[in-house]
Amino acid sequence: MNSFGRVFRVSIFGESHGPVVGVVIDGVPAGIPLGVNDFRTDMLRRRAGKLGTTKRVDRDEPCIQSGVFDGRTTGAPVTITFPNEDVRPSDYEEIRYLPRPGHADMTARQKYWGFNDYRGGGHFSGRLTAGLVAAGVVAKKVIRPIKVHAYIEEIGGTRTGYAKLLEELERAGDSVGAVVRCSVRSVPVGLGEPFFDSVESLLAHALFSIPGVKGIEFGAGFACARMRGSEFNDEIIDTNGRTATNNSGGLNGGITNGNEIVLRLAVRPTASISLPQRTVDLRTGERTELRVRGRHDVCIALRFPPIVEAMVAITLADLLLIRYGYERWQVIFQNGGDTRGA
Amino acid sequence: MNSFGRVFRVSIFGESHGPVVGVVIDGVPAGIPLGVNDFRTDMLRRRAGKLGTTKRVDRDEPCIQSGVFDGRTTGAPVTITFPNEDVRPSDYEEIRYLPRPGHADMTARQKYWGFNDYRGGGHFSGRLTAGLVAAGVVAKKVIRPIKVHAYIEEIGGTRTGYAKLLEELERAGDSVGAVVRCSVRSVPVGLGEPFFDSVESLLAHALFSIPGVKGIEFGAGFACARMRGSEFNDEIIDTNGRTATNNSGGLNGGITNGNEIVLRLAVRPTASISLPQRTVDLRTGERTELRVRGRHDVCIALRFPPIVEAMVAITLADLLLIRYGYERWQVIFQNGGDTRGA
Amino acid sequence: MNSFGRVFRVSIFGESHGPVVGVVIDGVPAGIPLGVNDFRTDMLRRRAGKLGTTKRVDRDEPCIQSGVFDGRTTGAPVTITFPNEDVRPSDYEEIRYLPRPGHADMTARQKYWGFNDYRGGGHFSGRLTAGLVAAGVVAKKVIRPIKVHAYIEEIGGTRTGYAKLLEELERAGDSVGAVVRCSVRSVPVGLGEPFFDSVESLLAHALFSIPGVKGIEFGAGFACARMRGSEFNDEIIDTNGRTATNNSGGLNGGITNGNEIVLRLAVRPTASISLPQRTVDLRTGERTELRVRGRHDVCIALRFPPIVEAMVAITLADLLLIRYGYERWQVIFQNGGDTRGA
Amino acid sequence: MNSFGRVFRVSIFGESHGPVVGVVIDGVPAGIPLGVNDFRTDMLRRRAGKLGTTKRVDRDEPCIQSGVFDGRTTGAPVTITFPNEDVRPSDYEEIRYLPRPGHADMTARQKYWGFNDYRGGGHFSGRLTAGLVAAGVVAKKVIRPIKVHAYIEEIGGTRTGYAKLLEELERAGDSVGAVVRCSVRSVPVGLGEPFFDSVESLLAHALFSIPGVKGIEFGAGFACARMRGSEFNDEIIDTNGRTATNNSGGLNGGITNGNEIVLRLAVRPTASISLPQRTVDLRTGERTELRVRGRHDVCIALRFPPIVEAMVAITLADLLLIRYGYERWQVIFQNGGDTRGA
Known part of the structure; x- marks a missing residue:
């Protein structure tokens, strides 16, 4: 379904080439200062128009x-919409029966018996993440002073000098994958549940809803598969649970241990590329060549940091409100977010 | 929370050293043949007593x-309990105030203000996975003819000859991590939702609830971060959506595309090891040495295949029942699970 | 929370005097014909401007x-908004600190620590039911050929000749309560769950979310408290479960039995009346007199039939889709809604 | 489904003539004193064996x-089971194909395609309410000092001298309906949500899951349908929201206003009566006479007070924990339940 969260609940809607994309955020505590300017920074970070991202530029003014x-x-649901301004649906008419490899064109068509809005991916478009970022702006205010920080760690296997690679790929009409890293500081101890609603479960649930994520790991992650227990276990060094190392990524038994939460995401290359690709023609059943036109990112991960932060903040807002409650949250909030006396 | 699923809903309960562990499975369609013998194979696969697993052996007879x-x-909720037969709580009394590194001892204590059942990890124990496997047995019947298959792909970085490594580690009192691979065949097209309830989101949510999982990836997974789009995109070769390669792991836009679902899990080393470890004494606040006694697996991942299969089957049962409905499921089930005419 | 439903899920948002009120409907099957004209009939039935309803007339054009x-x-979420055109917030400024008896002014203020939008009841306004009616229009298409029909059975204790009573009350500046009756025909057998999600539970949950409902009864309802079992029990007259009488209101054990579902709702008098009322001044704590200005219905129940039908249809859409599934629903829908072969 | 609640979540299971009935209570705060003796009073109140209730007497010892x-x-899920000791399944074999009027026999059979456990109503049995009462005992501890009190207000239309009526009906082999009244004191202001999760919605949802409830009303309830607004509206008399009258039953806009919550339930006559009844023989399709044997209550409502209190307490526990949070709840609980400083 298109909603997420138990008490802080986010629902998204809209299509790439419909009138708007948007989000309804339910369970927002009353009294948080909020205006359109608050969205500017994160919307700009997500915005296209930079190196490696598409030339389609919606102004992304939140209403x-x-x-x-x-x-x-x-205290009532906060609804934010973004008008779709820069719409060129005709770009997509020709690919209606030529499903793009790596895209949801084919699965959407089958799931919805051909009634899906196929223009620009419709509801499956990365455009929908505008609503996620907007919800993240609200969530970040709810969870302060918790700090969520995401950044590109690696593009196409390299950790430095991306620019040249991106230019080459743009010229070549190709795309590339990346790794995004996210850390969370000042998390109180005790968030999450032992089974099913472990923090890993909830964060992974939230983050895999970002189109293009193909892997997630916490702390040492896949490297732990090669480690000894004597090497992996984090020594506890004080009665608050601080640890000397952080292989567990701030989580034990699915519950925050007060150390930094650390996670990494694998992001696939942009599916839409200009290079010719092989696909099938749904009218004839014949295999054929496709050239995707339109404007596309070389590396979708470049837009991901604010989206990743948003999904993490949304997840934590839900957990925090369950743990501390709306009544107490109000006191904590007035107090600058200090949960120690809560 | 300790429940998972929208229409096929699993709730687990119990503690390592309480009277029972168990599971309630709600939303099971009526009419499925089910008896205690059905649980034997998967419970044995999960069972301890083999090389690399603890000597604690509960008989694991389901009631x-x-x-x-x-x-x-x-059609009413199916409840299955497993009595805890081989209980030696005294093993754990000494570590009550010495939280084991890598364990939930410390977080459970903090989350529950010291009221948690600390014996053997209490509700956080791997023992709880008996209930998951039992639910998986039921789920596998619901989803037939879908085939879920999980296996150990790699232990401590090696793909062959584990036995010697495990023996060495057992002698040394250490433990080791592993990678578990799972594939799912004969999945119908169209399961999952575009956002929040993408198949990746739901499977990751389910699988991270298994204690010890630190990473998950679908299809090419983290390798896709180094790939070009021209390399990653899977060519579509027929109008059913079959693809020539499977880098997307059977999922596009969060929805099953009819190809094999492929995922890999990173499993951390067993947290309990016999080697001395450093921790803090919660009574005095002083850093000290801990020797964990009791009986422990060298590699917890050895028990994981039936648990992983269970969580995958549970997730798919929920999605299938939503997609096909209880009424139709009954017809499909009588028909051997063939959804093509549904 | 402001959402309802498991697979067919409705979320509402908006305030009486904000930019819009609206609804997001998630889980709508793909392929249903839908246009703005489809909303006309039910929006008109709900509309104000008739005898006994307020003079505020929003045009209620759905976007x-x-x-x-x-x-x-x-298949993606359907979002419908209604601009608030006829807004006179100044009407309400004077009552900011004089909570209206029978209204949510006081509870909203306390729940949201004074940050609620107090203008016209804000999010608590009956205006929000525009979104419910819109969702009901969609739900009615999903559940066809099930027919939901609601009507005013009684106003102020009389079953005939309301008009004179309403005119008198309007002149007097007073208001009056009513009973709304709703029946549902052509319901398939087997919807609902034995506990917690009984059809009575779900319908009551849905219907008590309409502001002003103070009671609900099914079948013989409160009259059954005076009946003998020999009188109450409905004789079963054929193997489909048809009954000779319908004291149980079409529901046994929380599950539809194929007979007509019958329910009645008690609706309180409009809270806003022109007559002077006693309340407390929140600035001084003194008891004082209040005259509510603005435009108000004499009997809010007059608008209820389409709202009640909407909530019933929404509830049934959820149950039907769970029972028959999205795949099967598509076949049934093409077949004119005939579930007999499903 | 068989579970209820967002953060305090109750799941029930079991059948009348299976091994056990029971309940899993998830989201219980840690640290609450709880032992088998705590269940005694409410289990006895619910127990059979008194005038007007069946002679079947399970000892109802909670495990x-x-x-x-x-x-x-x-802090982990609390599971409580009750062994079914006094089982005489043979009583029911003869009615397998003769569905009892007023019972779930027919709907259960149709919903579950004939696989339901028909003995004694199976999962639809009133026996399941043992688990509800047990969950209520826990919930009452969570919500203290809120006091929930339910009692029989009226049996068969009379408010006094039930005993003679019940004796007559028992001799006649008939049964009778009743009204149960429930009030809740010391409720904090601000529980509940404006739409869908109004307190009325949640309480009605919970209470209609008790088998036999056919109507519910809050405050003036159905009487309000005959009232004027000038009569119905409750004058607010202080800045805490206390009111001079309580026609709204402690709830405005779906939210607790701090006054007493008052509700009334219509309970139908026991469906099982000894008098001969007409039904249909499912084997032949012919209409025939049925005499229900076995042991049955003359008036099921006699057992209802602790069950009604349980469902109300469960609902409020969920709302309270959301409002005050687990962290704060712990402080409040240590403080005897005083939420004023929370």
Whole structure:
């Protein structure tokens, strides 16, 4: 379904080439200062138009449709929409029957018996992540002083000098994958549940909803498969649970241990590339060549940091509100987010 | 929370050293043949007593407490319990104030203000996975003819000759991590939702609830971060959506594309090792040495294949029942699981 | 929370005097013809401007913001908004500190620590039911050929000649309560769950979310408290479960029995009346007199039939899709809604 | 489904004539003193063997299977089972094909395609309410000092001298309906949500899951349908929201206003009566006479007070924990339940 969260619940809607994309955020505590300017930084970080990202540039001005009054959240659902301004649906008409490899064209068509909006990926478009980023802006305010920070760690296997690689690929009409790293500081101890709602479960659930994520690991992650227990186990060094190393990525038994949460995401190359690709023609059943036109990112991961931060903040907002409650949250919030006395 | 699923919903309960561990499975279609013998194979695969696993051996005889009548499921919740027979709680008394590195001892204590059952990890114990495997046995019947197959791909970085490594580590009192691979065949097209309930999201949510999983990847996974789009994109070769390669792991846009679902899990080394470890004494706040006694696996991943299969089957049962419905499922089931005419 | 449903899920948002009220409908099967004209009839039935309803008249033109393409639903969330055109917030400024008796003014203020949008009841306004009616229009298409029919059975204790009573009350500046009756025909057998998700539980959950409902009864309802079992029990007259009487209101054990579902709702008088009322001044703590200005219905129940039908249809859509599944639903839908062969 | 609640979640299982009935209670805060003796009072109140209730007497000894350690809850799911001791399944064999009027025999058979456990109503049996009462005992501890009190207000239309009526009906082999009233004191302001999760919605959802409830009303309830607004509206008399009257039953806009919550339930007559009844023979399709043997209550409502209290307490526990949070709840609990400083 298109919603996520138990008490802080986010629902997204919209299509790449419909009137709007947007988000409804339910369970937002009342009294949080919120205005359109608050969205600027993260929307810009997500925005296209830089090296390696598509030339399609929506202005991404958020419209606050509900849940805010006199500059503060009211406790009612906060709805934010983004008009789709730069729409060229004709770009996509020709590929209606030529499903793009690596895309949801084929699965969407089959799942929805051919009624899906195929223009630009429709509801499956990365454009929908505008709503996620907007919800993340609200969530970040809810979880302060917790700090979520995501960044590109590696593109195409290299950790430095991306620019040249991206230019080459753009010229070649190809794309490339990347690794995004995210860390979370100042997390209180005790968030998460032993089974099914472990923090890893919830974060992975949230992060795999970002189109293009193909892997996630916490702490030492896949490297732990080669480690000894004597090497992996993090020595506990004080009664608050601080550890000398952080192979477990801030999580034990699915629950935050107060150390930094660390996770890494594998992001696949942009599916849409200009190079000719082989696919099947759904009208004739014949295998054929496809050239995807339109404007596409060389590396979708370049837009990911604010989206990843958003999904992490959304997940933590839900856990925090369950742990501390709305009544207590209000006191904590007035107090600058200090949960120690809560 | 300790439950998972929208219409096929699994809830687990119990502690390592309490009277029982168990599971309630809600939403099981009526009419499925089910008896205690059905659990034998997977419970044995999960069982301890083999090389590399602990010497604690519960007999793991399932008791069907509800939901089955005259050898078939009734539509009411199926409850299965496993008595805890081989309980030696005294093993754990000494570590009450010495939290084991890599364990949930410390987080459980903090989350539950010291009221958690600390014996053998309590509710955080791997013992709870008996209930998961039992639910998996039921789920596998629901999803037939879908075939879920998990196996150990790699232990401590090697893909062959584990036995010698495990013996050495057992002698040394150490443990080791592993990679578990799982594939799913005969999956119908169209399961999963575009956002939040993508198949990746749901499977990751389910699989990270297995204690010890630190990473997951689908298809090419982390390798895709180094790939070009021209290399990663899977060529579509027929109108059913079959692809020439399977880098996307059977999933596009979060939805099954009819190809094999492929995923890999990183499993950390067993946290409990006999080698002395450094921790903190919660009574005095002083850093000290701990020697964990009791009986422990050298490599917990050795028990994982049936547990991983269970969580995957549980997730797919939920998705299948939503997609095909209980009424239709009944027809499909009588028909040997053939969804083509559904 | 502001959402309802397991697979057919409705989320509402908006405030009486904000930019819009609206609804997101998730889980709508793809392929249903849907256009703005489809909303006309039920929106008009709900509309104000008739005898006994307020003079505030929003045009109630629905804007389909997502989920529809080429005149049919796409499977993605359907979002519908209604601009708030006829807004006079100044009417409400004076009552900010004089909570209206019978209204949510006081509870909203306390729940949201004073940050609620108090203008016209804000998110608590009956205006929000526009979104419910819109979702009901979609739900009615999903559940066809099931027929939901609601009507005013009684106003102020009388079953005939309301008009005179309403005119008198309007002149007097007072309001009056009513009973709304709803029946549902052509319901398939077997919807609902034995506990917690009984059809009564779900319908009551849905219907008590309509502001002003204070009671609900099914079949013989409160009259059954005075009946003998020999009188109450409905004789079963054929193997399909048809009954000679219908005291149980079409439901046994929480599950539809194939007979007509019958329910009645008690609706309180409109809280806002022109007559002077006693309340407390929140600034001074003193008890004082309040005269509510603005435009109000004499009897809110007059607008209820389409709202009640909407909530019933929404609840049944969820149950039907769980029972029959999306794949099967598509076949049934093409077949005019005939579930007999499903 | 067989579970209820967002953070305090109750799941029930079992059949009338299976090994056990039971309940899993998830989300119970850690540290609550709990032992088998705590269940005695409410289990006795629910118990059969008194005038007007069946002669079947299970001892109703609760077995705590999980979630309690050293006499206190641990934070893990609390599982409680009741063995079914007094089982005489043969009583029911003869009615397998003669569905009892007013019972779930027919709907269960149709919903589960004939695989339901038909003995004594199986999972639909009132016996399942033992688990609800057990969960209520835990919930009442969570919500203290809130006091929930339910009692029989009226049997067969009379408010006094039930005994003679019940004796007559028992002799006649008939049964009778009743009204149960429930009030809740010391409820904090601000519980509940404006739409869908209004307190009325949640309480009605919970209470309609008790087999036999056919109606519910809050405050003035159905009487409000005959009232004027000037009569119905409750005058607010202080800045805490106390009101002079309580026609709204402690709830405005779906949210607790701090006054007493008052509700009334219509309970149908026991469906099983000894008098001959007409039904259909499912083997032949012919209409025939049925005499229900076995042991049955004359008035099921006699057992209802602790069950009603349980469902109300469960609902409030969920709302309270969401509002105040687990961290804060712990402080409040140590403080005797005083939420004023929370």
